[in-house]
Amino acid sequence: MQSTLSRLRQLFDRPELMLGLATLALHLWVNGAYGYFRDELYFIVCGRHLAWGYTDQPPLTPLIAWASDAAFHSLRGLRLVPALACAATVALTAHAARLLGGGLYARWLAGLAVLGGGALQVFGVLLTTDSLQPLAWLAIGLCIVKAEQEPRWLLAAGAIAGVAFLAKYTIALFLVSLGLGLLATPQRLLLARWQAWAGGLLTLVVAAPNLVWQAANGWPFVAHTAVLAAEKNIPLSPLSFLLQEVLTLGPASAPVWIVGVAAFAFWPAFARWRWVAVSWVVLVAAAVIGRGRPYYLAPAYPLLMAGGAVALEAWLPRLAKPAFGALVLAVGTLTAPLFVPILPVDGFIAYERAIGFRPSTGERLRLAALPQYYADMFGWPEMAATVGKAYQALPPDDRARAVFFAWNYGDAAAVDYFGARWGLPPAISTHENYYLWGPGGADGSVVLVLGGTREGLLKMFRTVEPVGRFDNPLAMPDESGQTLWLCRDALEPPQQAWPRLRHFG
16 A cells, blocks of 8 residues: 555656656547548648648648658558647646746646647647647747756757748747847847857758748748738737637636746746746737737747746645646646547537637638537548549540649648549649649649539639539538539630639638
8 A cells, every 4th residue: 555655656746757648648549539630631742742841831740741641541640740749748848847946736737737728739639830839939948948057958949940940930930039038138148159159050051941942932931921911810909819819728728827927027036037928928919910820829838837837836825726726627627628629529519519618710711510620620531532423423535634623722632632542633723832733734624623603613614514512511611512513625724824823821
């Protein structure tokens, strides 16, 4: 009995290990739920066209997607890297609380806050360009904390930033915010050290191949971002944006990171880390001005949660500490189904309606029964089957010339990934990176198109007739309820129309 209690005590004294393993177990359990996410299919297809860059993202996520799909060819295998990264983020946040001066309570609370951290858990469910960012941003922040004593950690920060840049460009905004935060505080002396400049150079060296690719292709990501800001993302006031941050990060973690902002800004014990609060203010201001989506800043919050946990450990009365920790755990458990697919889809819909809460993606999107990040996991195999059946019904001569044209990369990637069983040729599209792959050998004589109207398509083809329909009530409304059209004899050769049809966003 004494030995068992001793082992339990040892485990309780290791929140980094316990919470990290709990997070990994949770994600390995749920990551086979529902289906492939729209962007995951696109990343796999991009990975089959390996390059140093793509119009709408750097190369690392497509490389991971391609390698994971080739190795496992399963949904759980594809999402193994996000699960590992999420577990590591939880563990590192608990460790961050220790580095900031926290004790055992702070370490447990910090890890629990990230485990209940809304979008931070979504990043562990889906393979996206955000999957590695929370871990990278937190690691960079901790490198700067440790650089006060050992400047060589700035070199590590530079290397991590370079790799993170190859996953998502928002790391550049984070680095700018950190630089401004340091300049605004006495820790600006760190920027005068040669290690800071060497670290920055290391970041540029790692990122250089992608920057060269973007320059060689006319900086398509700039056009992509401009379209998102102007047409897709919802503009928010500063107050509305902060409210969306609370909802995006989840109500369980909100008290912890809000206290973290206050502690980094005003608590004397955190005086040497004021740059963390300044960095957060810069990030929020940039997101509001640039119409960024609320989840863009989610990677900045684990460090705030670590700081908040340390402050709460110092500020809360002794008897209030277990009650507050229990509250965070209870609220996190209550909201977990909103961010992690632990319920069957019918059960989730009923649960969501019962509690009356739906997170926002910050986009101008019509929603049906499911939030966007769940809805985009439904319908893709059925969509490919709709196209495949129509393709197989064509006479052999028509099949030899037929191609599927998609209005967006999601439809194109679904057909490319699931269409092999139907013998479908590679899909073509003028959306995002599909544009760069061109129309292939398509001559426009036989084209299958999902969506649009007959009247609109008759402006592009001589004849248009319906040959199928795709419906899935769980999918995004803009994807479901679409007619599949068989279009013949394009009025303009695809190669000639291609530049005019290019679009982003």
